[in-house]
Amino acid sequence: MARLELRGVSKHYGAILAVEGIDLTVQDNEFFCIFGPPACGKSTLLRLLLGLETPDAGSILIDGREVTKSTPAERNLSMVFQNLALFPHLSAGDNLRFPLVERKLSAAEIERRVAAVAEKLHITPLLSKLPAHLSGGERQRVAIGRSLVRDPAAYLMDEPISALDARLREEMRVELNRLQRELKHTLVYVTHDQEEAMSVADRMCIMDHGRIAQVGPPHEIYNAPQSRYVAEFVGSPPINLIEGRCEAGRFAAGNPDFAVRIEGGAGASAAVLGVRPEDVAVARAPQPGAIAARVYEVEPLGAFTVVALKAGERVLRAQLPGQPQFALNEPTFVNFNLERCHFFDGATGRRFATGARPA
Ligand SMILES: Nc1ncnc2c1ncn2[C@@H]1O[C@H](COP(=O)(O)OP(=O)(O)O)[C@@H](O)[C@H]1O
Numbered sequence: 129m130a131r132l133e134l135r136g137v138s139k140h141y142g143a144i145l146a147v148e149g150i151d152l153t154v155q156d157n158e159f160f161c162i163f164g165p166p167a168c169g170k171s172t173l174l175r176l177l178l179g180l181e182t183p184d185a186g187s188i189l190i191d192g193r194e195v196t197k198s199t200p201a202e203r204n205l206s207m208v209f210q211n212l213a214l215f216p217h218l219s220a221g222d223n224l225r226f227p228l229v230e231r232k233l234s235a236a237e238i239e240r241r242v243a244a245v246a247e248k249l250h251i252t253p254l255l256s257k258l259p260a261h262l263s264g265g266e267r268q269r270v271a272i273g274r275s276l277v278r279d280p281a282a283y284l285m286d287e288p289i290s291a292l293d294a295r296l297r298e299e300m301r302v303e304l305n306r307l308q309r310e311l312k313h314t315l316v317y318v319t320h321d322q323e324e325a326m327s328v329a330d331r332m333c334i335m336d337h338g339r340i341a342q343v344g345p346p347h348e349i350y351n352a353p354q355s356r357y358v359a360e361f362v363g364s365p366p367i368n369l370i371e372g373r374c375e376a377g378r379f380a381a382g383n384p385d386f387a388v389r390i391e392g393g394a395g396a397s398a399a400v401l402g403v404r405p406e407d408v409a410v411a412r413a414p415q416p417g418a419i420a421a422r423v424y425e426v427e428p429l430g431a432f433t434v435v436a437l438k439a440g441e442r443v444l445r446a447q448l449p450g451q452p453q454f455a456l457n458e459p460t461f462v463n464f465n466l467e468r469c470h471f472f473d474g475a476t477g478r479r480f481a482t483g484a485r486p487a
């Protein structure tokens with residue numbers, strides 16, 4: 129169990145900035161996700177925590193104790209790497225025993241820990257098998273198990289399930305959640321998959337080119353993104369964005385023609401309205417304040433339907449419950465749930481207001 133802190137941490141590789149000015153505290157027992165696109169510095173953060181890299185600036189603390197210059201062994205954190213490698217010539221059980229044998233634990237203690245972890249991961253019947261005789265998902269469990277047997281201060285996982293197929297990933301997500309609750313351990317988990325991050329994290333941090341864009345619980349990040357970057361990066365189908373201008377408490381866009389009143393925003397300036405697809409309503413009859421649009425594409429996904437609508441030159445997406453029927457090119461009228469419209473500064477991308485009223 130451990131609280132992990134990064135204070136003003138930066139790391140460059142030659143001229144390449146990997147991470148910069150990172151201030152982050154992962155609480156004891158927290159399931160914390162680091163989320164962002166490739167090359168934004170996620171793995172670097174884990175390697176810095178683990179002690180495989182030293183920062184150029186800043187400090188790292190575990191439970192308030194400075195470890196910036198400590199070796200990985202002194203930090204006692206356990207890592208599951210992106211490209212997990214099991215020893216192919218060792219059975220699943222021996223792969224689990226390996227880190228414990230290395231640490232010269234007694235045979236009885238080793239068997240106790242291996243049995244306990246195998247049971248948690250539902251791999252007890254697999255222990256005698258060689259990795260080549262296990263499925264991808266089973267191998268993944270063994271690899272995760274190998275990091276769990278050590279009883280470290282915290283677990284670090286670098287995209288541990290990204291190589292699995294979609295169905296297995298979903299299964300492993302549930303398992304990881306359950307496991308983390310049972311283990312009651314700090315878990316820092318890196319992923320580039322937003323659904324994965326949203327579904328497992330107590331809190332998450334979104335990275336943007338080596339810097340932190342936002343930290344918070346998933347629902348907060350989804351409902352109150354601090355910037356256009358975060359709004360666009362979290363949510364699928366992605367948030368709709370409409371560029372316009374903000375003047376005297378009024379946001380107006382020209383393509384499509386659309387205006388609403390908002391609180392906040394100073395002077396006349398470029399602004400961007402963001403509205404999530406589930407906050408877009410589609411009607412067949414004209415509505416006050418609605419945008420005229422034509423049905424461009426329909427994706428029936430079972431529980432809901434994503435309708436793409438062409439409004440002027442722009443395509444807006446609506447996510448509608450159930451299986452509504454639309455014909456291609458059908459004329460429609462689009463309204464937004466104004467309470468849930470976000471407004472971003474056109475220059476900086478910062479959110480300056482949420483919620484609007486009819487113009
Ligand atoms: N050992 C290294 N040498 C040089 N550049 C590196 C090294 N490790 C990472 N980088 C660079 O640092 C940036 C962040 O990398 P990384 O932390 O691996 O990103 P992520 O895990 O988010 O994909 C990238 O531009 C990457 O190319």
Ligand SMILES: [Mg+2]
Nearest residue numbers: 170171210286
């Ligand atoms: Mg990485």
